[in-house]
Amino acid sequence: MTAYFLGIDAGGSHCRSRLVDSTGNILGTGKSGPANARIGIERLHGALLETCAQAIEAAGLTTEALPTISAGFGIAGISRPGVCEQLEALSFPYARVRFETDAAIANLGAHCGADGAILVIGTGSIAFVRIGDTSFSIGGYGFPISDEGSGAALGLSAVRHALRALDGRTKPTALSSAVTARFDHQTPRVIAWMDQATPRDYAAFAPLVMDHADAGDEIARSIVEDAALHIERFIETIFERGAPRCALAGGLASRMRPWLRARTSAMLSEAQGDPLDGALLLAGYRPQ
Known part of the structure; x- marks a missing residue:
């Protein structure tokens, strides 16, 4: 049974985590350095585990609670060939783990899971569009051949x-x-x-x-x-x-x-939430 939800936003500049309970109370957070696919799968795995552990420790949870955590990871660069497969082969001590791109969780958070698009302008740049059961990205192929305006x-x-x-x-x-x-x-x-x-x-x-x-x-x-x-x-x-x-x-x-x-x-809408909100939705959290 899932008692806690863990959201992770892993990008080119930093990796952040947020742990909430089933009612949405924030129990702990974490932050570390870059955690995108370009740093290599082993380093990425270590960075993700470290940032998750910070939030879990801040919440005062012990290792016995890990199997009751559902985690959603939004990671920059995982659309590269083979990266998702490598991630899914890694070991995470949680009840459930889901992976998406960092742009996808930003989209989920911005529109509370509803249809819409997000344009992420940070270290890199990428647009992510979600319409019904269809989703796709625009740009975001990596620096220096892409990431315009970033x-x-x-x-x-x-x-x-x-x-x-x-x-x-x-x-x-x-x-x-x-x-x-x-x-x-x-x-x-x-x-x-x-x-x-x-x-x-x-x-x-x-x-x-x-x-x-x-x-x-x-x-x-x-x-x-x-x-x-x-x-x-x-x-x-x-x-x-x-x-x-x-x-x-x-x-x-x-x-x-x-x-x-x-x-x-004037064409733009204000985001209703942030990427970590989207990562929590990916993890399975549903606002009360």
């Missing part, structure tokens, strides 16, 4: 601008100076960083880009305006493909929305 894309554009400013191809701006300052204004250090940089590392520059765009930096504004165009095209495509409503989600969503045209912003 934090990683903003960071990549900023680093490119900074390098061009360093070697004299473009005029330095406050943004380029702020980026290169993190590397002591030395191109070789940028290159060495690039060799190991992850999407999360690029996305770490996104707040800097947004701050300088808000302050009027010409290049920063052009980067953000280009990202806004990609986001608007996402939204247009979502409605063209039949979604009755669309909400934004992700860490960058609130900062990007003011850069959208008024008519595009």
Whole structure:
């Protein structure tokens, strides 16, 4: 018998968990670092178990309670070939485990399980549409070939601008100076960083880009305006493909929305819940 429900939102920047009882009372939460499919199945498994354990420990539950927990995992990148099969072969000490993409649980949470679409703008970007028994994603194929309008894309554009400013191809701006300052204004250090940089590392520059765009930096504004165009095209495509409503989600969503045209912003609905609410619905929790 399920007594507790555990929701997990595992993305490119962090992994979060929330444990509730059958009445929806939050008993414990957890948080750790990146937990997407790109880090490898063993590391992913460890990160998921760690984040779940934090919530369970915070709730004061013992190992005897684990078989009474139903868990729903929303994990970035599990649509890649073979990943779901690998996850299903792993051991989890819970009564029931279900896996979906992080975009799918964001959609469930935003519309309380009803039909609709979600556009996630965070480290990456992806749209997820659910209409009746049909669901599909748009974009989200991974950085750098996809993830338009995302934090990683903003960071990549900023680093490119900074390098061009360093070697004299473009005029330095406050943004380029702020980026290169993190590397002591030395191109070789940028290159060495690039060799190991992850999407999360690029996305770490996104707040800097947004701050300088808000302050009027010409290049920063052009980067953000280009990202806004990609986001608007996402939204247009979502409605063209039949979604009755669309909400934004992700860490960058609130900062990007003011850069959208008024008519595009007016098409959006407010999210009724967050991805962890969606993960709990996936786990089988039903609000009283």
